[in-house]
Amino acid sequence: MQKVNIAAKLATFNDHWQPRIVGELNGQHVKLVKLDGEFVWHHHADEDELFLVLDGHLTIHLRDHVVELDAGEFFIVPRGVEHKPVAAREAHVLLLEPATTLNTGNVRNDLTVDHPARI
Amino acid sequence: MQKVNIAAKLATFNDHWQPRIVGELNGQHVKLVKLDGEFVWHHHADEDELFLVLDGHLTIHLRDHVVELDAGEFFIVPRGVEHKPVAAREAHVLLLEPATTLNTGNVRNDLTVDHPARI
Numbered sequence: 001m002q003k004v005n006i007a008a009k010l011a012t013f014n015d016h017w018q019p020r021i022v023g024e025l026n027g028q029h030v031k032l033v034k035l036d037g038e039f040v041w042h043h044h045a046d047e048d049e050l051f052l053v054l055d056g057h058l059t060i061h062l063r064d065h066v067v068e069l070d071a072g073e074f075f076i077v078p079r080g081v082e083h084k085p086v087a088a089r090e091a092h093v094l095l096l097e098p099a100t101t102l103n104t105g106n107v108r109n110d111l112t113v114d115h116p117a118r119i
Numbered sequence: 120m121q122k123v124n125i126a127a128k129l130a131t132f133n134d135h136w137q138p139r140i141v142g143e144l145n146g147q148h149v150k151l152v153k154l155d156g157e158f159v160w161h162h163h164a165d166e167d168e169l170f171l172v173l174d175g176h177l178t179i180h181l182r183d184h185v186v187e188l189d190a191g192e193f194f195i196v197p198r199g200v201e202h203k204p205v206a207a208r209e210a211h212v213l214l215l216e217p218a219t220t221l222n223t224g225n226v227r228n229d230l231t232v233d234h235p236a237r238i
Contacts, residue, residue, distance in 0.1 A: 001181075001195075001197065001200075002194075003186050003187075003188055003192050003193065003194040004192065004193050004194070005191060005192050006191045006192065006193070007191055023169065023193065023195055024195075025167035025168070025169055025195045025197075025215070025216075026146075026147060026166065026167050026216070026217050027145075028145060028147060028215075030169070030193075030215075047145065048144035048145050049144070050142065050144055050149070062120075067122050068122075069122055072124060072125045072126055073122050073123060073124045073125065074122065074123050074125070074142065074149075075121075075122040075123070076120075076142055076143075076144050078120065078144075081120075096144070096147075096149075096215065097144075097145070098145050
């Protein structure tokens with residue numbers, strides 16, 4: 001039962017593609033992550049995933065189109081939909097997704113984070 | 120499958136304490152609301168509720184303490200916990216809560232919104 005200051009949480013880490021858990025409610029995790037570069041194509045079979053850009057610009061590639069997000073914009077990737085996040089420069093993003101969500105979805109590689117840290 | 124620009128959505132309404140649904144995922148609603156003044160004490164028996172301040176300042180009264188939120192800060196009110204949001208001046212807030220959530224929780228009065236609009 002403590003408030004969360006998003007900027008203060010973001011200031012505690014500098015690595016990329018390593019989501020941190022900053023809140024939990026109704027079985028969902030609120031996460032913060034810094035993105036830079038290109039992620040991997042993946043999907044989440046049973047989980048919808050929200051990307052809210054806090055700073056910078058995020059491109060979410062879908063198989064049939066591309067979503068461009070500036071700060072203050074969010075997009076919900078429905079379960080089962082393949083997507084690939086790309087940030088040409090560092091972007092700060094708030095994620096909302098079920099606590100069961102693996103960042104790389106159906107893919108396992110060097111970017112997979114099995115147990116995101118709570119900060 | 121469309122992105123949401125939060126500022127653009129907020130520009131479409133000016134009333135207070137009337138949440139709008141702007142997204143849905145995993146049985147949760149993302150809502151935007153403009154607050155001004157004092158709400159009613161209430162709780163949600165089965166729903167945790169997240170308040171993220173986008174603009175302005177929000178005071179969430181709990182029975183044993185008070186949480187002060189500036190823009191960029193959020194607080195999760197756990198299910199069952201009585202709370203009373205107060206905004207001394209207009210504040211813009213993003214809410215995240217289960218789709219089943221009634222804004223006034225266990226209370227029914229003039230502020231109750233049974234069917235929030237989707238915008």
